[in-house]
Amino acid sequence: MSTTRPNAADDRGPEQGEVVVPPPAQVRRLLLSGVSGIVPTARDFTRQALHDWGWLPAGSADRRAAAEDALLVVSELVTNACLHAGGPEELRLYSQSKVLRLEVVDGGAGTPAPRTPHRAGRPGGHGMFIVQRLCLDWGVVRNRDGRPGKTVWAELAAPA
Template identity: 80%
Template structure:
């Protein structure tokens, strides 16, 4: 498959990588969740063998939902979702054309509607950040979660 095609996969001795092109698609949040769920099955995170594995898979799905939703709300929608997995960490990357800087709202107020996305990402992930390409607009927001067990 050409790079960037929905379902594009790569498994060459390192991390397993899957890419989903989202630019111009509708219903991108459920599309991204379904794509991620398929990857988790392929990588053995699902079906979950126990509560820890089930919680880890749900955390990955939630982080994907939050990052894709943020690209919809604060940019002009996501361009691509990239998932990379080795035995220890899964990395989620969502690229968009936006110029904003994602950050958890401070102070965080649990009872207030909205504004919880990056707080959730921060709480669930080992680390997260933003990479900006040189010479063109946009960004990639990435997050890393630990494998269960």
């Protein structure tokens, strides 16, 4: 786990004399405080964003797998906030050309981490292991204004 990742996967420097302007991120935000059915609501919101951004409907097995991975990671991050942080406050989705960033904001003080050692046959405790396995990177950013809470983020590769 890391909390920063300076370069996205497959970043390349500009050709000599070329000016590279990164594409603006497409952003979606969903307030989750007080929402019932938080996990299905977060998945439905993410599914709609993936549809709007061209990930769905999936035209290939790779695109379908990428969308399913994104939906699973959202489910795991939101569920983790429900179980260990008093519930999520907000879900943020950022789509750029090569990376999808998912963020779940919560008011909890804990730090999520995969259980070690991971035991596949044991019930529960697999959420952050799944996030770690599916994502390019993930991490935790604490609130800087002194309020309790954090943002748990994860980045997935966009489908080819």
